[in-house]
Amino acid sequence: MSSSTKLDQTARAARPMWQKALGIAALGLMGAGLGYTVAHLTDSAVTTWEDDLALAMAVATLGVAVITAFTVATRPSTVPKGCGPLQILVMALAGIMLLLPMFGTRVLGADAVFVGVLILLAVQVVANLMLWKRADEMLRQVMSETSALAFWALQTALFVYAAAERLGLVEGITAWGMTAILMAVYFLASILAAARRGIA
Numbered sequence: 001m002s003s004s005t006k007l008d009q010t011a012r013a014a015r016p017m018w019q020k021a022l023g024i025a026a027l028g029l030m031g032a033g034l035g036y037t038v039a040h041l042t043d044s045a046v047t048t049w050e051d052d053l054a055l056a057m058a059v060a061t062l063g064v065a066v067i068t069a070f071t072v073a074t075r076p077s078t079v080p081k082g083c084g085p086l087q088i089l090v091m092a093l094a095g096i097m098l099l100l101p102m103f104g105t106r107v108l109g110a111d112a113v114f115v116g117v118l119i120l121l122a123v124q125v126v127a128n129l130m131l132w133k134r135a136d137e138m139l140r141q142v143m144s145e146t147s148a149l150a151f152w153a154l155q156t157a158l159f160v161y162a163a164a165e166r167l168g169l170v171e172g173i174t175a176w177g178m179t180a181i182l183m184a185v186y187f188l189a190s191i192l193a194a195a196r197r198g199i200a
Contacts, residue, residue, distance in 0.1 A: 050177035054098045057183040062095035080139055086131040093124040098183065101176070142193045149189035154182060 065088050072084035079087070097120050104113035132140065164170045173181075 048177075050174060050180050051102055053180040053184060054176065055102065057180060057187060058095040058098035060095075060187060061091045061098070061183075065091035065095065080134060080136040082134045083131055083136075083139060086127050086134065089127045090124055090131060093120050093127070094183070096120060097124070098180075142190075145193035145196070146186065146190040149192060150182075150186045153185050153189065157181075157185075 068079075068084065068088050068091065072079055072088070076084065097117055100113055100117050100120075104116065108116070132143065135143065161170065161173075165172060
């Protein structure tokens with residue numbers, strides 16, 4: 001490991017966690033803002049808040065894929081060997097799979113779009129398994145903590161919402177809306193987990 005790489009890692013580790021989280025969140029918010037803007041520039045393909053959120057998350061995940069690609073190209077030593085391309089693929093596929101149900105029917109039929117989503121999902125599952133296998137201990141801890149944080153946050157939110165829905169205090173949310181919310185929570189959880197481990 002070169003001295004410049006060590007200095008770079010030391011500088012990142014010296015930053016407080018809130019600063020790291022804030023930096024990643026700023027990037028995510030820029031992506032979300034871009035997605036929100038695009039949503040209002042598009043026609044009837046994006047019609048609800050669920051579509052708005054899904055589009056924002058699609059842009060955010062694609063943005064992270066681009067940032068990761070830049071990091072892998074400029075600082076390959078900061079990414080476990082063989083993990084960079086897989087991380088890029090996983091994030092890019094997440095964004096594409098969110099976009100396809102909204103925009104894919106402009107080119108293909110609904111059945112073809114759905115089959116495409118299933119194929120991409122299968123590729124992403126395999127890529128995730130390969131990423132876990134090749135990841136070092138720190139990256140595995142980040143992945144595990146992200147899943148745990150997202151699970152507990154979503155479990156708590158689901159219970160509160162379910163109770164409110166059962167009491168007739170709120171209206172139902174579509175499965176598409178729940179998926180968009182899940183992606184947003186998982187995205188925020190990954191920011192916190194990465195910042196806590198000094199990766200940000």
